[in-house]
Amino acid sequence: MPLTQVERVRRFNRTVTQRIGALDDAYLARGRPLGQCRVLWEIGDEGSEVRALRARLDLDSGYLSRLLSALRADGLVEVSAAADGRVRTARLTPAGAAERDELDRRSDDLATDILARLDESQRGRLVAAMGEVERLLVASMVRVAPVDPGAPEARACLDAYVAELATRFDGGFDPARSIPAEGALMLVATLHAEPVGCGALRFHGSWAAVKRMWVAPSVRGLGLGRRLLAELEATAAAREVRTLRLETNKSLTEAIALYRSAGYREVPAFNDEPYAHHWFEKDL
Template sequence: MVPSLVERVRRFNRTVTQRVGALDEAYLARGRPLGQCRVLWEIGEGGSEVRALRARLDLDSGYLSRLLTALRADGLVEVVPAGDGRVRTVRLTPAGVAERDELDRRSDDLAAGILAPLDEAQRDRLVAAMGEVERLLVASMVRVAPTDPDQPEARACLDAYAAELAARFDTGFDPARSNPTDGMLLLVATLHAEAVGCGALRVRDSYAEVKRMWVAPSVRGLGLGRRLLTELEAAAAGRGVRLLRLETNDSLTEAVALYRSAGYREVAPFNDEPYAHHWFEKEI
């Protein structure tokens, strides 16, 4: 990594943590640190499963347990078992709801205080920049890893892939009619422990095929499709493959644009995929 880029990220982090009050022992003058306040806000008035809360905030289970213990001691939350007892749910008490409302009010005041010294043009620039930074930070939190197709997160992606194609294709989509996926390398992308994308690679004798490319609507626009494609290309190269091929459907205009922009050129059909209108290949 370029040292100058690392230093700029660190400088940005120092500025932000100071400006938003993350360094204060009592965040927003409420007598508790930022971590406890964020957990209180994230629980929400409807409550949350503890494991879902841990996943959303990417927290270690022991640290989250200590945060919840402190909030319980203050009478702000209650943790109760649900179902068979292995799942726990955390809820705000009435005092917790009142504290969350007060945190919301003070957070609004903090945000307004950040914007107040700036003129209108500067405010627009800051808010736009914040939106871009947020999108890029979310993109940086996505993890991509090889996954057994029988794992729940893999099945969730492949099922969502099939459901979307069935809805978008004029003829519907039946996975049983499509070329099989046996023996393929499957990459699954996760964000906060939720599966949000996938892509697969089938190695042939003289080339490899890219298959089952899908990105969840909630994370589209973050460049995840290109990242999955790039990692599949790297996996193919690592296996000594020098030619990649793929096919796609007319209705998947985003996919067609992605492949063309990534250097794939349209070629004559090389398989009998019943749902394909375009066939592409790329030398790597």
């Protein structure tokens, strides 16, 4: 990683934390640090399971427990457990809901103050840049790792894959008619512990087939499809695979564009996949 890029990211982080008041021990002058305020906001009006809070905020369980304990001591949050004790839910008390409303008001004031010191052109540039930075930061939080194809997160991705193809293919999609991917190596992408993408490799000696590429609609546009494909290529290369092959349906125009831009060339059909219209190949 170029050192200059690392230095720019660190400088950006310092500027942001100072400008939004993250360094203050009483964020927005409310007597508590930013971490407690964010948890209070994240619990929301409907409450939230503690494990879901931990996943959304990417917090260590011990640290989250300390944040919740501090909010409970201030009378802002209640935490209850289900009968089996395994699922705990955090909810705002009336005082907590009032505090959350006040934090929302002061957060609006802070955002207004940031924008008010800029002219109209600068405000537009800042908001547009923030949108781009947010998308890229979300992309950087996605984790890609191999999982057992039978794991819940893998099954969730494959079920979503089948459901989407059923709506996009002419005549629907029946996985029983498609060439199976059993025995494949499976990569799953997760964001805040939720599965948001997958891809698989089925090995055939010196070549391997890319199967079951899917990205959740909620994270499309973040470059995750390209990242999954690159991870699959790296995994295949590490196993001394020399060629990757894949097939796809004519309706998946985004996938076709991705494969072509990633260096895959269209080749004659190499299998009898009934849902395929295009076959691609790439030498690694």
